[in-house]
Amino acid sequence: MAQNPYNTDLDRNPANYQPLTPLTFLERAASVFPDQTAIVHGDLRRTYASFYTRARQLGSALGQVGMGRGDTVSVMLANTPAMLECHYGVPMCGAVLHSINTRLDAAIIAFQLDHAMAAVVIVDREFMGLMHKALELASVTPRVIQYDDPEYDSAPTATDAQDYEAFLAGGDPDFDWLMPEDEWDAISINYTSGTTGDPKGVVSHHRGAYLLAQGNALTASMQKHAVYLWTLPMFHCNGWCFPWTMSAIVGTHVCLRQVRAEPIWASLADHGVTHLCGAPIVMSLILSATQEAKRVLDRRVQFFTAAAPPPERVLADMREAGFDVTHLYGLTETYGPAIVNDWHDSWSLLPPAQQAALKARQGVRYLPLERVDVLDPETMRPVPRDGVTMGEVMFRGNVVMKGYFRNAKATAEAFDGGWFHSGDLGVMHPDGYLQLKDRSKDIIISGGENISSIEVEEVLYRHSAVAVAAVVAMPHDKWGETPCAFVELAEGKDADAETLRAWCRSHLAGYKVPGQFVFKQIPRTSTGKIQKFALREIARKLEV
Secondary structure, three states, rough: OOOOOOOOOOOOOOOOOOOOHHHHHHHHHHHHOOEEEEEOOOOOOEEEHHHHHHHHHHHHHHHOOOOOOOEEEEEEEOOOOOHHHHHHHHHHHOEEEEEEOOOOHHHHHHHHHHHHHEEEEEEHHHHHHHHHHHHOOOOOOOOEEEOOOOOOOOOOOOOEEEEEEHHHHOOOOOOOOOOOOOOOOEEEEEOOOOOOOOOEEEEEHHHHHHHHHHHHHOOOOOOOOOOEEEEOOOHHHHOOOOOHHHHHHHEEEOOOOOOOHHHHHHHHOOOOOOOEOOHHHHHHHHHHOOOOOOOOOOOOOEEOOOOOOOOOHHHHHHHHEEEEEEEEEEEEEEEEEEOOOOOHHHHHHHOOHHHHHHHHHEEEEOOOOOOEEEEOOOOOOOOOOOOOOEEEEEOOOOOOOOOEOOOOHHHHHOOHOOOOEEEEEEEOOOOOOEEEEOOOOOEEEEEEEEEEHHHHHHHHHHOOOOOEEEEEEEEOOEEEEEEEEEEEEOOOOOOOHHHHHHHOOOOHHHHHHHOEEEOOOEEEOOOOOOOHHHHHHHHHOOOO
């Protein structure tokens, strides 16, 4: 084959090739719009110039204590300015950001700290007690820095941790921060919920973060200087990359420490919020607010939700309240949402029931995702586009993770056949829109949090009175789903729901505790396998 003449003597060089990284978004925003409000948090207002300076100081201070390329900085923070600063300052020194779910228990946090080899931990004062318990269980001994959020009104407690503001003050505001050596370099590590054993560390790279951050803006039709309300936890897949998106459009972050109805409505009205994201529970909070808390909005607000599809009634109520709801789908391994239910104008003319059915579909790929399909995992061939035939949802493209940290076996399995295997089961409709039908690993999504049924079952099996346990999802008005435990008691043993509930509370994070216990003979196949589909049908008829 003849040599391509367009490649002859036309090599990459610093003048025409730079690694992609979302860190450049903040530098540009600060240089072009230094006085634009970047962050609103209570009474605090922070400009892009100040935001950039503080991020550089954080990167510099971390570098001074030895953080550099390949090191891990763990953070356990609420949706606060410090969390936004960490999304820039940590990678500015070359380190990798590890955001910890604040709802986890000490043992899982300890596992993550050890597995990620955390060298520095930045912790909100509210979570310092939990972090101390985790560090007592962990093998690593990271430097601990405490962030005192002015919006957290609990009385301060004595601590040996270094103060975050004092730590920042020691950093150079003109720090010449580090670009990644390669856009394939890791920018963050986020842990899965551990549905099949220990949680897996999903490694994201600068290139993917850059692309999905811009994909968010394009998908959400976000205008310059849009205002984003933080109802989605930033520890979830780095806030679906929105901490970086907002700098790209020079928008305003409205931080919200606690997701409650009153501050949500106040922020929507007082700060001109244009966009927000969240699980269905956030919609429930918005709609269930008192009339005194609700405010009349002078604009349509864009609400992006994932997890279970919203019911027809909720969609109608949200529309009446001033919100346009868009359904998204993705995983930690795809940097958050990579599928969007792109709405056709003609669909708005259909009856509400048909609109709700269309909105229940997950949709089509984001612009920066090259491929998504529903494949037969045995043949790796696409299933028929009939909206009926199920297969496994698989992804391919630049917004798919690097792999699982220190877990070559799981990485190879996830990428088998040149596709990322999501483990989710779905169908493909004739118009190319994807719809999920089941979760192959029986994940329960409660308030946007993933709960492993296997984990809950293992805890129940450790109780001496439990002979057989099976956990499935059941509907919940507030959380969307909650675990429902079906139990067969051991011969000669006795236990009631409260006994097992207390047992679970002592071994699990609160949100993982089953909302209902059903004592009955558990249906099985002829080979003895528990028929979870039958249990799910029973659970759907129960109420919590």
